[in-house]
Amino acid sequence: MSIRNFKYLFKPRSITVIGASNRPRRVGSVVMQNLLKGGFQGPIMPVNPKYQAVCGVLAYPNVQALPMNPDLAILCTPPHTIPRLLQELGERGVRAAVILTAGMRPEPSAGEHANDVNEWTGMLETARHFGMRLLGPNTIGLLIPSMHLNASFAHMEADPGSLAFISQSGALCTAILDWARSQGIGFSHFLSLGDSADIDVGDVLDYLGSDPNTRAILMYIESITQARKFMSAARAAARNKPVLAIKAGRQAEGAKAASSHTGALIGRDEVYDAAFSRAGVLRVFEIDELFDAVETLERTRPLQGNRLAIVTNGGGPGVLAADVFAGGGGTLAQLSDTTLQELSTLLPSSWSRGNPIDIVGDAGGERYAQALTRIINDPDVHAVVVTHAPTAVVTGEEAAQAVVNVIRTSASQKNVFTSWLGGQTARSARQLFAEAHIPTYDTPEKAVRAFLHLMEYSQRQETLMEIPPSIPREFQPVSSSARFVIEQALAQGRSLLNEPEAKAILAAYGIPIVETHIASTTEQAIRFAEQVGFPVALKILSPDII
Known part of the structure; x- marks a missing residue:
C-alpha cells in the first residue's frame, strides 16, 4: 500500500492530454472540453500531431515538444501506444497518469492475446521504473470539484461537497454522478478505478482516510484482489470517518451447479461481509440507500x-x-x-x-x-x-x-x-x-x-476497536495433520473438503470446532448422540451431496 506520488494525481498544477482531439464524441475531445469547462487553473497541454490547436488551445506534436514537465498526463490513445508514451512521459518527469484506454487487460486464456500481455506488462514495468502512478486503464477518470478538475470523459461535472466516491464500474460511476447531481449531492473526489493496474481501492482509501476535505467515503466494489492492503486501509480510514460500500455479486452465479450449496462461501459474499464488519465498513445494497446512510450518520447523535x-x-x-x-x-x-x-x-x-x-x-x-x-x-x-x-x-x-x-x-x-x-x-x-x-x-x-x-x-x-489476542508463543499448529487431510483429498481427485475434514484442519490450527463424529449405522449415531449430549445435529456425509 502506497500513496507515493499521489499529489501529482490529486493536486496537479499542470496537465497534458495525449490523444486530444477536435473530432466530436471522441474521448480526447470530451476530456479536453471537460478540463476547460471545469475551469482547471493550471496549464492544459494537448498532444496530437494532427492539430495545431485543440478546443482553441495550442497543441503539441509529441511529448518531447511540451514546453514544461506536466504533473499529470491523461492518455486517450490505442493500447499499443501506451508503454511507449509512458516511457516518454517518464523521461519528462511525469509521475502520475490517467489511462482512459480500454482493452489492455490480458484475457485469462491469453495464448492468442500475447499482444495484450506485452502491452500490459510493458505499461506496468515502465510505470514502476519511473515511480509513476497509474489510474486505470479502462477508467472514466477522476473529478475533484474543489480544484475545478474534471479529468474524465463523464457526461457532466460533479458538484463540490465532502463525500468521496470510488467505483470499480465506469458505467455506474456516470449513473451515480447524474443521480447525485439531481439530488444536490456533492463530492470531494469522484474516481473510476478501471482495471486497477496500479492504483486500487486500498491505495485510494489510504489517501482519502486522512483527507481533511472528505467527511465520508463511499465505494462500489466488485472484487478485492489485494485483501491485506484493503483491510489495513479500510480499518485506518474507518477510524477517522464513515466508510460505506456497495458490493456487487451477492447472488454469485459463480457458485453454480455442484458448488451451489457448499457455501463456496456463498459465492464468497460471506467473506466480504466478514471483512467489511471487521474493518468497520458499513455495507448497503442499493444506490439511494448508500446516500441515505451517509445522511443518517451525518445528522444523528x-x-x-x-x-x-x-x-x-x-x-x-x-x-x-x-x-x-x-x-x-x-x-x-x-x-x-x-x-x-x-x-x-x-x-x-x-x-x-x-x-x-x-x-x-x-x-x-x-x-x-x-x-x-x-x-x-x-x-x-x-x-x-x-x-x-x-x-x-x-x-x-x-x-x-x-x-x-x-x-x-x-x-x-x-x-x-x-x-x-x-x-x-x-x-x-x-x-x-x-x-x-x-x-x-x-x-x-x-x-x-x-x-x-x-x-x-x-x-x-x-x-x-477490538484488538485480537496475540498468538501465544507456545502455539504450535499441527501442520502435518492438516497436510495429511489435504493430501488425502487430492489423492482422491477432490478439490473440496467435506465437513469433518475441514474441521480437522481448523482444529490443527487451534481454532475451536464443534465436537463431530462420523456414524455409519443407526446404533453408532445413537451412541455418539448420548456421548455428546442433547440436542445434536444430524447431517448426511456423502460425496454426492455437497
Whole structure:
C-alpha cells in the first residue's frame, strides 16, 4: 500500500492530454472540453500531431515538444501506444497518469492475446521504473470539484461537497454522478478505478482516510484482489470517518451447479461481509440507500441503544415500518406503564395502546408534540421514527413544525427519524426537517432502515476497536495433520473438503470446532448422540451431496 506520488494525481498544477482531439464524441475531445469547462487553473497541454490547436488551445506534436514537465498526463490513445508514451512521459518527469484506454487487460486464456500481455506488462514495468502512478486503464477518470478538475470523459461535472466516491464500474460511476447531481449531492473526489493496474481501492482509501476535505467515503466494489492492503486501509480510514460500500455479486452465479450449496462461501459474499464488519465498513445494497446512510450518520447523535418506537397518524405506515425493523433484526421498545398511562390521557380512545403508537389520523401539531415528548422521555425507548400521512384535517407542515420544536427544546439526546409521506404536500415539511438537521426520508421503511444502519455502524465501530489476542508463543499448529487431510483429498481427485475434514484442519490450527463424529449405522449415531449430549445435529456425509 502506497500513496507515493499521489499529489501529482490529486493536486496537479499542470496537465497534458495525449490523444486530444477536435473530432466530436471522441474521448480526447470530451476530456479536453471537460478540463476547460471545469475551469482547471493550471496549464492544459494537448498532444496530437494532427492539430495545431485543440478546443482553441495550442497543441503539441509529441511529448518531447511540451514546453514544461506536466504533473499529470491523461492518455486517450490505442493500447499499443501506451508503454511507449509512458516511457516518454517518464523521461519528462511525469509521475502520475490517467489511462482512459480500454482493452489492455490480458484475457485469462491469453495464448492468442500475447499482444495484450506485452502491452500490459510493458505499461506496468515502465510505470514502476519511473515511480509513476497509474489510474486505470479502462477508467472514466477522476473529478475533484474543489480544484475545478474534471479529468474524465463523464457526461457532466460533479458538484463540490465532502463525500468521496470510488467505483470499480465506469458505467455506474456516470449513473451515480447524474443521480447525485439531481439530488444536490456533492463530492470531494469522484474516481473510476478501471482495471486497477496500479492504483486500487486500498491505495485510494489510504489517501482519502486522512483527507481533511472528505467527511465520508463511499465505494462500489466488485472484487478485492489485494485483501491485506484493503483491510489495513479500510480499518485506518474507518477510524477517522464513515466508510460505506456497495458490493456487487451477492447472488454469485459463480457458485453454480455442484458448488451451489457448499457455501463456496456463498459465492464468497460471506467473506466480504466478514471483512467489511471487521474493518468497520458499513455495507448497503442499493444506490439511494448508500446516500441515505451517509445522511443518517451525518445528522444523528451517538446511539443510545437498539430499542425503537414508531409514532404514526395511520396504522399502515406504522405496520410497514415495524415489519422492516423486525426483518432487519430490530426489537421494538416496550413502552413503560407510565408512558402508556400518560398517552391514554392525551390521545383519543382509539389510539393503538402499544408500539407502533398510532395517534390517529386527525392528529395535529399539538398531538404530535405531546406524544413525542412523552415517548422520548421513556427510559425503554432509545430512538423514535415519526411518520405522517397527509390528511385534509391538518397540514403536514404544522405537524412537522411541532416535531421540530420538540426536538430543539428537548434535553434528550435520543435520535428522531422522520418520514412525511406524499409528494407535493410533504415537500415543505421535509424542508423544515432538513433545515433543522433532522434526518428525514421519503418512506417509513427508509426511516427504519436508517436506524438499522446506525445500529450496524455502531456495532462495526465497536468491532473495529477490538484488538485480537496475540498468538501465544507456545502455539504450535499441527501442520502435518492438516497436510495429511489435504493430501488425502487430492489423492482422491477432490478439490473440496467435506465437513469433518475441514474441521480437522481448523482444529490443527487451534481454532475451536464443534465436537463431530462420523456414524455409519443407526446404533453408532445413537451412541455418539448420548456421548455428546442433547440436542445434536444430524447431517448426511456423502460425496454426492455437497
